[in-house]
Amino acid sequence: xxxxxxxxxxxxxxxxxxxxxxxxxxxxxxxxxxxxxxxxxxxxxxxxxxxxxxxxxxxxxxxxxxxxxxxxxxxxxxxxxxxxxxxxxxxxxxxxxxxxxxxxxxxxxxxxxxxxxxxxxxxxxxxxxxxxxxxxxxxxxxxxxxxxxxxxxxxxxxxxxxxxxxxxxxxxxxxxxxxxxxxxxxxxxxxxxxxxxxxxxxxxxxxxxxxxxxxxxxxxxxxxxxxxxxxxxxxxxxxxxxxxxxxxxxxxxxxxxxxxxxxxxxxxxxxxxxxxxxxxxxxxxxxxxxxxxxxxxxxxxxxxxxxxxxxxxxxxxxxxxxxxxxxxxxxxxxxxxxxxxxxxxxxxxxxxxxxxxxxxxxxxxxxxxxxxxxxxxxx
Amino acid sequence: xxxxxxxxxxxxxxxxxxxxxxxxxxxxxxxxxxxxxxxxxxxxxxxxxxxxxxxxxxxxxxxxxxxxxxxxxxxxxxxxxxxxxxxxxxxxxxxxxxxxxxxxxxxxxxxxxxxxxxxxxxxxxxxxxxxxxxxxxxxxxxxxxxxxxxxxxxxxxxxxxxxxxxxxxxxxxxxxxxxxxxxxxxxxxxxxxxxxxxxxxxxxxxxxxxxxxxxxxxxxxxxxxxxxxxxxxxxxxxxxxxxxxxxxxxxxxxxxxxxxxxxxxxxxxxxxxxxxxxxxxxxxxxxxxxxxxxxxxxxxxxxxxxxxxxxxxxxxxxxxxxxxxxxxxxxxxxxxxxxxxxxxxxxxxxxxxxxxxxxxxxxxxxxxxxxxxxxxxxxxxxxxxxxxxxxxxxxxxxxxxxxxxxxxxxxxxxxxxxxxxxxxxxxxxxxxxxxxxxxxxxxxxxxxxxxxxxxxxxx
Numbered sequence: 001x002x003x004x005x006x007x008x009x010x011x012x013x014x015x016x017x018x019x020x021x022x023x024x025x026x027x028x029x030x031x032x033x034x035x036x037x038x039x040x041x042x043x044x045x046x047x048x049x050x051x052x053x054x055x056x057x058x059x060x061x062x063x064x065x066x067x068x069x070x071x072x073x074x075x076x077x078x079x080x081x082x083x084x085x086x087x088x089x090x091x092x093x094x095x096x097x098x099x100x101x102x103x104x105x106x107x108x109x110x111x112x113x114x115x116x117x118x119x120x121x122x123x124x125x126x127x128x129x130x131x132x133x134x135x136x137x138x139x140x141x142x143x144x145x146x147x148x149x150x151x152x153x154x155x156x157x158x159x160x161x162x163x164x165x166x167x168x169x170x171x172x173x174x175x176x177x178x179x180x181x182x183x184x185x186x187x188x189x190x191x192x193x194x195x196x197x198x199x200x201x202x203x204x205x206x207x208x209x210x211x212x213x214x215x216x217x218x219x220x221x222x223x224x225x226x227x228x229x230x231x232x233x234x235x236x237x238x239x240x241x242x243x244x245x246x247x248x249x250x251x252x253x254x255x256x257x258x259x260x261x262x263x264x265x266x267x268x269x270x271x272x273x274x275x276x277x278x279x280x281x282x283x284x285x286x287x288x289x290x291x292x293x294x295x296x297x298x299x300x301x302x303x304x305x306x307x308x309x310x311x312x313x314x315x316x317x318x319x320x321x322x323x324x325x326x327x328x329x330x331x332x333x334x335x336x337x338x339x340x341x342x343x344x345x346x347x348x349x350x351x352x353x354x355x356x357x358x359x360x361x362x363x364x365x366x367x368x369x370x371x372x373x374x375x376x377x378x379x
Numbered sequence: 380x381x382x383x384x385x386x387x388x389x390x391x392x393x394x395x396x397x398x399x400x401x402x403x404x405x406x407x408x409x410x411x412x413x414x415x416x417x418x419x420x421x422x423x424x425x426x427x428x429x430x431x432x433x434x435x436x437x438x439x440x441x442x443x444x445x446x447x448x449x450x451x452x453x454x455x456x457x458x459x460x461x462x463x464x465x466x467x468x469x470x471x472x473x474x475x476x477x478x479x480x481x482x483x484x485x486x487x488x489x490x491x492x493x494x495x496x497x498x499x500x501x502x503x504x505x506x507x508x509x510x511x512x513x514x515x516x517x518x519x520x521x522x523x524x525x526x527x528x529x530x531x532x533x534x535x536x537x538x539x540x541x542x543x544x545x546x547x548x549x550x551x552x553x554x555x556x557x558x559x560x561x562x563x564x565x566x567x568x569x570x571x572x573x574x575x576x577x578x579x580x581x582x583x584x585x586x587x588x589x590x591x592x593x594x595x596x597x598x599x600x601x602x603x604x605x606x607x608x609x610x611x612x613x614x615x616x617x618x619x620x621x622x623x624x625x626x627x628x629x630x631x632x633x634x635x636x637x638x639x640x641x642x643x644x645x646x647x648x649x650x651x652x653x654x655x656x657x658x659x660x661x662x663x664x665x666x667x668x669x670x671x672x673x674x675x676x677x678x679x680x681x682x683x684x685x686x687x688x689x690x691x692x693x694x695x696x697x698x699x700x701x702x703x704x705x706x707x708x709x710x711x712x713x714x715x716x717x718x719x720x721x722x723x724x725x726x727x728x729x730x731x732x733x734x735x736x737x738x739x740x741x742x743x744x745x746x747x748x749x750x751x752x753x754x755x756x757x758x759x760x761x762x763x764x765x766x767x768x769x770x771x772x773x774x775x776x777x778x779x780x781x782x783x784x785x786x787x788x789x790x791x792x793x794x795x796x797x798x799x800x801x802x803x804x805x806x807x808x809x810x811x812x813x814x815x816x817x818x819x820x821x822x823x824x825x826x827x828x829x830x831x832x833x834x835x836x837x838x
Contacts, residue, residue, distance in 0.1 A: 055484070057482060057483065057484045057487070058482050060483075060487075060491050060521050060524060060525070061520035061521050061524050062520075063495065063515075063517045063518050063520070063521065064517035064518075064519070064520070065517060066515070066517055067446035067515070067516060067517060067616070068446070069445065069446055070445075092444065092780050092781075093422055093776050093777070093779055093780040094420060094421060094422070094776065095773070095776055095777055095780065129695070129705065130696065130701065130705070133694065133695040133696035133701075134696045137694040137695070137696045137697075137766055137770065138696075138762070138765070138766045138769065139769055139773075140766070140768075140769030140770040140771070140772055140773035140774075141773060157773070157777070158773070159772070159773060159776065186705070186708050189708070189711075189735050189736065190711045190735070192736060193664060193711045193733065193734075193735055193736050194711060196663030196664040196736075196836075197559070197663060197664060197733070199663055200559045200661055200662060200663040201558075201559070202557055309660070310660040310661055311557060312552050312556040312557045313552045313553055313556070313557045343489075343493055344486075344489045344493070345486075345489045345490050345493045345494065350486060353546065354485065354486050354542075357541075357542045357545040357546055357549075359549060360546055360549035360550045360552075360553050360554075361553075
């Protein structure tokens with residue numbers, strides 16, 4: 001079946017060369033491209049027809065004529081301080097969802113980025129955490145913040161009539177956080193507590209180890225769970241410095257969607273974010289992924305194990321480094337992955353689950369990133 | 380669904396539900412037809428419905444904003460209907476429904492629906508089993524054909540049966556047995572409702588699944604998978620008259636079955652505390668659960684009980700959560716989990732807590748007891764009441780934002796409450812809860828006869 005061929009393909013060593021590029025100010029331009037060199041794996045095309053059945057089934061009813069799809073148009077404008085704003089109108093129900101996205105994440109600072117984001121709601125120059133919680137929860141709304149690898153997002157969801165409140169609170173959290181030391185300690189204790197929970201999740205253990213062995217030493221995509229000592233070492237000053245460096249309107253964009261028109265969005269955005277001071281663009285640090293000039297596949301199939309006593313089941317991750325989101329083959333690989341294992345119609349599921357009953361579920365995926373992501377089969 | 384700006388009333392908006400009888404259709408298969416309208420905060424739900432002669436109820440809500448529709452087909456059967464020795468059957472049956480029927484090959488549902496760019500899935504609860512899909516609107520025929528073919532002629536064969544038995548056992552191993560806390564929680568919830576249909580988990584026991592025979596599966600299908608035990612909702616870019624004609628031609632000839640069995644009311648008496656400590660080898664830190672048996676979902680106190688639990692626990696500004704999390708720093712998480720145990724006719728109010736390392740159950744319990752005593756004595760503030768209502772309002776409005784959400788709510792309402800717009804009338808009931816109601820239900824239900832589970836890591 002296809003899996004065997006893919007393992008063969010994956011074990012052909014490819015050396016992927018990165019072309020470093022400047023990041024941040026490039027906006028949505030992918031700063032990294034990948035050029036495969038050396039032998040390119042040739043995957044034989046497996047038979048495309050569905051499994052042969054003895055019974056002959058009729059064709060399903062034919063679809064009617066296709067109707068046009070009108071995707072909502074995103075309006076865009078930029079505030080004088082450089083904050084780009086995108087407005088997507090969808091007035092189906094009277095709610096508004098807003099996202100403020102900063103171009104910084106755990107790839108810039110492994111622990112400091114997520115802690116900075118999580119601390120935004122712990123108090124600002126003019127509002128305590130209790131005051132923020134009470135204000136947003138009273139209207140039934142929600143505000144949350146978090147950092148991923150590449151970006152940090154502050155998010156809110158409220159009834160349309162409460163959008164002004166939500167946006168003012170979001171702006172206050174992003175612009176004026178105070179990072180109280182007691183709250184940082186609470187967050188550290190919570191994070192250390194959650195470490196135990198995370199380490200008890202078998203699928204997470206498998207995924208974390210997989211990424212760790214696939215990526216070169218020190219790569220932001222391949223980190224293990226943090227240790228309690230690493231968490232303890234984070235200081236308020238670290239958070240302040242990170243915030244001061246990256247949380248700038250010209251290093252961010254705002255997406256407002258829901259029951260809102262551009263005029264209303266403009267007045268909401270200006271009121272909440274208009275006074276946010278912009279950064280000197282040359283002070284924004286370089287993309288940390290630029291340090292990694294080349295990636296290599298292992299020379300042979302290597303098996304890594306996590307021993308988890310008490311397990312009733314095995315979680316398996318099988319795969320290798322693939323390509324960056326900006327690579328010209330990305331779309332093609334996505335289509336190939338859709339055929340192989342993106343969902344229950346994929347060949348992996350049809351064969352291993354439906355035909356042989358070997359597993360409850362088996363899927364494949366390709367992970368997107370500025371640097372090369374992974375191709376992984378998971379069951 | 381269309382939104383009428385002129386009717387928008389932000390504050391004090393009430394649900395308005397009206398039923399209008401329409402003339403009966405001339406078609407022989409359609410026994411009854413009508414319209415049910417709900418309106419809330421400018422969101423209008425104008426549901427047209429009909430019932431086939433074989434008893435199948437169908438609800439249609441047109442929304443032409445995108446060329447898609449969502450279809451939910453719910454059957455009034457869940458794990459509560461299973462007999463002793465055959466637990467896990469309702470869910471097992473959900474799997475069997477994808478193994479092919481007279482005209483649809485094994486796995487055809489996946490292939491045809493996903494191949495059309497749609498998505499599909501199914502779920503089983505204690506009370507119902509629901510199959511749903513989202514498709515481009517020019518695939519309406521496909522959706523109706525797939526569902527009617529399997530209701531009419533499911534292929535229950537020895538081979539399919541064995542294959543899916545393995546898949547379900549695998550699902551149980553993965554989702555239940557290998558996940559921290561889940562096994563302990565399920566076994567506790569089962570004991571809370573021991574002796575009722577809710578006294579076992581939906582996934583069932585491996586021994587029962589292994590003992591099952593293909594004849595059992597056939598009998599289950601014949602008893603519960605009948606049009607008079609089904610509710611179909613289609614929401615999106617469809618035309619009511621077209622749906623009616625097509626549902627008629629695809630489902631109309633499927634014979635009516637025996638009337639689905641009625642459920643007896645469930646005794647909620649708890650005359651002594653139920654307390655248990657379980658060591659979980661998979662858990663790395665403790666989890667505490669504190670709860671009470673309350674009322675079934677159709678009880679008039681349900682709304683007040685839910686608001687009370689939300690005011691105490693939902694969100695960082697809620698009474699108990701604020702103290703445990705931010706003031707005393709005793710927990711990592713503190714959340715209300717209303718519907719985790721029991722089901723439609725067996726209600727409980729529960730909360731789960733994950734302690735900070737080094738903090739004990741006694742530390743947390745002292746805070747809970749103190750706050751509950753305060754609520755019993757003084758109730759909650761008007762502001763806390765408004766907040767809880769506002770939270771539920773945003774939940775409701777948000778879930779009405781998609782075709783899929785609306786179709787699910789319509790089926791849930793029609794199957795369990797015989798009211799497809801209950802989501803709107805319910806909101807009206809939440810809005811009518813008073814501070815005095817909260818004090819009353821706190822004294823009535825938050826008794827000393829608590830349900831307490833402590834899951835601790837096994838050293």
